[in-house]
Amino acid sequence: MLNAPSKFLLLLLTFFKIILFFAIGLDASKLINFATVECIEVSFLANSYREQCDAVIAVAGQPNVGKSTLFNVLTGRMERVGNFPGTTVAMSIGRRRYKEKTLCFVDLPGVYDLKAVSLDEKIARDFIVFGDWDAVLVLVDLTTGLNGFYLAMQILQLTNRVVIALTKWDEVERLGIKVDLESLRKTLQVPVVPVSALKRTGIEELLNAITLLVESRETIGAKGIYIDYGQLENSLSVATKEIEKVFSNRNVDARGIAILLARGNVDIANRLGVGDVIKMFSNTSQVLGTSVDEFIVKRIYSFIESTFSNLILIKPVKELKEGVVYKIFQNPFSGFVATFTILFSAIFLAFAINTGFPITTILEALGLGDWASALEKYTISSAILTFFDYIKNIVYSSLAESHPILASMLANGIIEGVAVVSSFIPLILITLMLMSAIEDSGLGPLMAVSLHRFFARFGLSGRAIYPMFISLGCNVPGVLASRAALDDFERLEIIASTSFIPCQARLIVLLAIVGFLFYGNPALQAIIVVGVYLGGAILYLVTAKIFRRGVFREKTSPELILELPKLHKPSFEVVWWNSWALTKHFIVRAGTVLILIVAIVWALTSFGSTGFVEDPTQSFAYDVGRAIGVVIKPLYGLSDDSSWKVGFALLTGFIAKENLLATLAVLTGAEESGLALQSLGLTIPQGIAILVLFMYYIPCLATVATIYAESKSTKFTLLVVAYVVGVALIASLAVYGIASLIIH
Amino acid sequence: MNLADAQPNTVVTIIDIDAGPGLKARLLGMGFVSGAKLKVIENRDGHIVVALDSGYGRVVALSKGIAKKIIVASSTV
Numbered sequence: 121m122l123n124a125p126s127k128f129l130l131l132l133l134t135f136f137k138i139i140l141f142f143a144i145g146l147d148a149s150k151l152i153n154f155a156t157v158e159c160i161e162v163s164f165l166a167n168s169y170r171e172q173c174d175a176v177i178a179v180a181g182q183p184n185v186g187k188s189t190l191f192n193v194l195t196g197r198m199e200r201v202g203n204f205p206g207t208t209v210a211m212s213i214g215r216r217r218y219k220e221k222t223l224c225f226v227d228l229p230g231v232y233d234l235k236a237v238s239l240d241e242k243i244a245r246d247f248i249v250f251g252d253w254d255a256v257l258v259l260v261d262l263t264t265g266l267n268g269f270y271l272a273m274q275i276l277q278l279t280n281r282v283v284i285a286l287t288k289w290d291e292v293e294r295l296g297i298k299v300d301l302e303s304l305r306k307t308l309q310v311p312v313v314p315v316s317a318l319k320r321t322g323i324e325e326l327l328n329a330i331t332l333l334v335e336s337r338e339t340i341g342a343k344g345i346y347i348d349y350g351q352l353e354n355s356l357s358v359a360t361k362e363i364e365k366v367f368s369n370r371n372v373d374a375r376g377i378a379i380l381l382a383r384g385n386v387d388i389a390n391r392l393g394v395g396d397v398i399k400m401f402s403n404t405s406q407v408l409g410t411s412v413d414e415f416i417v418k419r420i421y422s423f424i425e426s427t428f429s430n431l432i433l434i435k436p437v438k439e440l441k442e443g444v445v446y447k448i449f450q451n452p453f454s455g456f457v458a459t460f461t462i463l464f465s466a467i468f469l470a471f472a473i474n475t476g477f478p479i480t481t482i483l484e485a486l487g488l489g490d491w492a493s494a495l496e497k498y499t500i501s502s503a504i505l506t507f508f509d510y511i512k513n514i515v516y517s518s519l520a521e522s523h524p525i526l527a528s529m530l531a532n533g534i535i536e537g538v539a540v541v542s543s544f545i546p547l548i549l550i551t552l553m554l555m556s557a558i559e560d561s562g563l564g565p566l567m568a569v570s571l572h573r574f575f576a577r578f579g580l581s582g583r584a585i586y587p588m589f590i591s592l593g594c595n596v597p598g599v600l601a602s603r604a605a606l607d608d609f610e611r612l613e614i615i616a617s618t619s620f621i622p623c624q625a626r627l628i629v630l631l632a633i634v635g636f637l638f639y640g641n642p643a644l645q646a647i648i649v650v651g652v653y654l655g656g657a658i659l660y661l662v663t664a665k666i667f668r669r670g671v672f673r674e675k676t677s678p679e680l681i682l683e684l685p686k687l688h689k690p691s692f693e694v695v696w697w698n699s700w701a702l703t704k705h706f707i708v709r710a711g712t713v714l715i716l717i718v719a720i721v722w723a724l725t726s727f728g729s730t731g732f733v734e735d736p737t738q739s740f741a742y743d744v745g746r747a748i749g750v751v752i753k754p755l756y757g758l759s760d761d762s763s764w765k766v767g768f769a770l771l772t773g774f775i776a777k778e779n780l781l782a783t784l785a786v787l788t789g790a791e792e793s794g795l796a797l798q799s800l801g802l803t804i805p806q807g808i809a810i811l812v813l814f815m816y817y818i819p820c821l822a823t824v825a826t827i828y829a830e831s832k833s834t835k836f837t838l839l840v841v842a843y844v845v846g847v848a849l850i851a852s853l854a855v856y857g858i859a860s861l862i863i864h
Numbered sequence: 865m866n867l868a869d870a871q872p873n874t875v876v877t878i879i880d881i882d883a884g885p886g887l888k889a890r891l892l893g894m895g896f897v898s899g900a901k902l903k904v905i906e907n908r909d910g911h912i913v914v915a916l917d918s919g920y921g922r923v924v925a926l927s928k929g930i931a932k933k934i935i936v937a938s939s940t941v
Contacts (some may be wrong), residue, residue: 184922231895237886266920267895384885413885417892418899450906450913560888569925575908581927607886680911681890682928 128655150826152225162653170252173215173224175334176522178247181259182271182381183230184562185683186287189317192697194327218327221334226253234274235383242387244578249372249380249388254334256282257326262292263686265434269424276345278376282310288313289322298433303586307427308345318691344373347423349416353405356382359397364390383413393625415722445687446566455570458805461565462558473500473550500546508539525726539662553699558692565682572680576659577667579613581605581678587614591621595823599830608677615827616840619819620659620847622652625777629814632781636797637807648808652815659816673841725783741768741783755849756809756856766810773814780814809856816848865938867912868931870904875918876936877901883933891934894924901939 126746170176195214214228228247229240236242248256258275260268274280292314305312311329316323329672349356359378367374381389384400387397401412408415449455473624512535519527544646558564572582591598593617602614622630630652638644668674723775727734728739745768752770753763765784772779784797802810818841819827828837865881872877878900881888895916896902906912912931917922918939928933 144902231893233889235893236890238888264923265895265917267916267921270893270895361867413889414892418897421897422898423893446905446913450908452910565925567911569911572876572927576910576927677927677929679887679929681887681894682911682925683894683929684923684925686923 123571145485145542150557158689167659172222174221175330176224176226176252176255177334178226178228178253178256179259180228180244180248180256180271180275181230181287182232182261182268184264185230185259185261185268186317187227187230187259188287188697189691189694190287190315191225192694193317193320193323197224213602215292216327219329223327223330226251226413233269234271234278234385236385236387243384245380245388248278250369253371254281255330257285257330258282259285259287261287262432262434263288263295266424266432267421269428270420273345273420273424274376274379276308276310277379278344278372279342279510280310280344280373281333281342281371283333284308284310284312284321284590285326286314287317289316290319291316300431303431304428307431317639342373344376347419349379349419351408352382352412352415353403355400358400359394362394362397363392366394370724379416383416412431437777442680443687445563449563449566451568452570452573455566456574459567459570460541462563469550470553473546504542504546505539507544508535511535512539514826525732543829549699553695556695556699557690560694562685562687568682569684576662576677578662578665579674579678580610580664581680583680584610584614584664584678585684587618588621588657591618591660593655595621595623595819596826598825602830603851604667605678607678609668609672609750610664612672612831612836613667615830616667617660617663617845618827618846619840620654620656620663620816622815623630623777625820626780626815629773629777629780630811632812633797637802637804637811645727652812655812655851656816657833659851663843700759708794725734742772746766750845752813755792756806759767759801765800770813770817773820774818777814777820805856805859807857809852812855813852816844816851818845818848866932867902867904867914867926867936868907868928870902870912870936871883872907874936875901875903875939877939878934880935881933882935883930884915887926887930887933891930894923895935896924902936903904 163186179187179191186578187537191212191214195216196841206685209722213226214227214410216223216225226247228244231241231244233241234245234248236245247253256275256279258272260272262268270739272282280812292299299314300310301314311333313329315326317323356375356378360375361383363374363381367377377392378397379389381394383396384398384401386395386398389395405412405415448458479492479495483495512531515535516527516531519530568582568585570582571585575582575584587598587601596617598621599615602611602618605611605614630649634645634648659717707748730738733739742764745764745766748764748767748770749758749760749765750756750767752767754762758766769780769783772783784800797807818824824841827840828834831837867876878898879895880898881891881896883891900916902914902916903916904912904914905919905923909928911925911927913923913925915921
């Protein structure tokens with residue numbers, strides 16, 4: 121069992137893991153699939169799924185438009201089915217029975233524009249252009265002015281099979297924004313429904329409008345809204361004709377695609393085999409005196425301005441207020457302090473609910489030990505562990521006589537794995553809810569802005585705080601979160617730096633090793649733990665700088681561009697929906713991976729060339745471990761016995777870092793990790809050095825795979841792995857040298 | 865002048881955006897188009913915060929490097 125401070129740290133890590141989902145805000149959807157390293161190729165809607173839907177509705181909107189809230193109100197629940205094709209971005213589909221029809225809503229990534237620069241934008245654009253849908257629901261938020269129509273107009277140029285929902289209607293009315301709905305509907309020629317997901321108004325009308333649209337589905341081609349592009353019209357008609365020859369989708373107007381091509385969406389031209397169209401448009405830019413893209417964008421904005429400014433009166437009663445909260449976060453110092461105060465208060469609350477710590481420690485310090493132990497006994501996590509201990513004992517004692525191998529595998533492998541996963545559920549749910557509340561209130565982007573200046577010194581933007589914090593939970597989503605970066609250099613810097621941040625798995629290893637090395641010396645334990653994290657953070661920042669200056673030869677600092685949504689009171693329902701969906705995801709992913717790994721390690725150490733073996737030195741594990749042990753043995757002066765065990769642990773730790781400890785426990789036959797370490801007979805300098813090695817030595821297999829998937833470069837992946845291994849070895853040997861001098 | 869030099873609580877009009885294609889596309893998508901009126905809310909050492917639509921639109925934080933690429937003129941409204 122872990123002691124209270126260890127628990128605190130373990131929970132701390134879990135907490136950070138959760139930030140991964142929420143700090144990133146609109147990018148949360150792509151992190152949901154954090155453990156899915158491989159790109160699963162699925163058709164836009166898996167066939168089996170398509171059959172269950174009477175109609176498929178694509179839900180599109182700009183970031184901060186209130187999409188996830190409305191999506192949840194519409195569907196009540198989220199189901200994730202596979203990924204968008206060729207990506208690791210999860211596709212969320214929610215279903216709703218309405219008038220005896222099953223409506224399936226596909227949640228597209230929030231994007232400002234249909235011109236695709238990032239992966240999110242490409243997914244949203246491609247689903248609308250090529251996807252198999254029956255209607256598009258476009259969300260427009262009028263509380264941020266007329267610019268909200270920018271995405272809607274682009275979609276309307278592609279298709280008229282659209283329903284527009286004006287979101288946050290309660291807020292729109294409160295701000296005194298006047299909207300002439302009738303004229304708006306006439307102008308746009310599509311249904312326009314004001315909705316408030318918070319107040320649950322307009323939902324019935326929205327579903328009704330969608331159903332009517334789906335039923336009235338015509339067999340003739342869709343007609344997009346017409347915006348006159350003046351000098352560009354000739355080229356657009358030529359392009360439209362070319363596209364009509366090769367593309368037929370009754371949902372989509374070819375002219376809309378021609379406009380996308382004119383804006384330089386080269387990948388669509390290539391996919392349709394009309395590359396010449398792109399050349400034709402680039403030739404016209406001289407006539408226009410500006411880039412074709414800018415010309416079109418300006419036309420769309422001026423169309424919005426001239427069309428809507430009479431229909432929508434945006435003169436809020438109250439001027440947009442930048443309250444005291446904004447002021448706090450704009451100031452570099454108070455912003456920094458506020459960011460950390462908020463995060464640590466949330467941690468404190470989550471831990472206290474789940475385990476009683478640190479309240480129990482305070483009670484003990486006050487001499488109220490009985491109260492403390494009573495409190496600890498009845499916390500959620502200890503109740504769960506007690507329950508699983510009970511089950512484990514029953515299973516083991518009933519099978520130990522007849523099937524000793526099976527009994528040990530079930531009790532110590534599978535049930536233990538389930539117990540660990542289960543004990544994390546309450547904490548994950550509670551912290552997810554707190555983080556979700558912070559995110560839903562709009563504080564996340566403010567935090568990133570307040571840290572920008574500090575990060576800029578290390579060649580990172582303020583947004584890099586997201587992947588960094590996320591990596592504390594797990595490095596894989598940390599690498600994926602690098603997509604938040606604005607330029608490719610920053611993205612690769614983040615990818616290269618990520619694995620120096622000790623993930624949650626490594627925390628467990630860290631706690632066990634310091635608990636053994638400095639038994640009964642909590643102050644020293646704490647110093648080492650803090651040192652490992654501080655070291656990781658410094659290596660992260662320094663690596664980013666090294667890669668920016670040394671590898672990419674880039675001298676400028678990265679930039680930041682981030683929308684600051686209005687602050688508001690978080691909605692409990694939104695918070696609950698978000699956190700429960702992600703908690704379910706954790707249960708499935710962590711559960712399956714953990715049990716699989718336990719089985720593999722168990723098999724490798726229980727079998728050798730002679731079949732089933734009792735003695736681990738006869739097993740396959742020994743052969744592999746010895747090969748690695750030979751290399752590290754002379755560096756740290758390890759014994760033969762401990763070198764192969766550490767070597768094998770390093771190998772299984774490469775598969776997943778939590779294996780470092782589990783493997784040592786299995787190899788030494790010790791029940792507790794402390795005893796496992798003891799049986800290795802390490803001196804304190806050796807122990808600290810091995811600890812440092814364990815912490816940083818290599819990105820785990822899943823992280824390496826993700827680095828490759830994200831960088832698409834074998835060379836870069838190998839460079840990063842070699843760099844990490846090299847830095848870890850140097851750091852570890854340096855620590856060994858220093859520790860040997862101090863301690864004898 | 866460029867946006868980085870704009871004073872807080874003033875409204876400026878975008879004249880031109882002198883940025884590479886990727887950044888420019890992102891700015892255009894958010895509503896930073898020539899002719900747009902920006903209200904400057906904060907102007908700090910590291911970043912600047914502006915609200916589009918003369919203060920009624922979305923609020924965006926920009927680092928100084930980006931703000932320098934946005935050429936603006938003082939606006940009377």
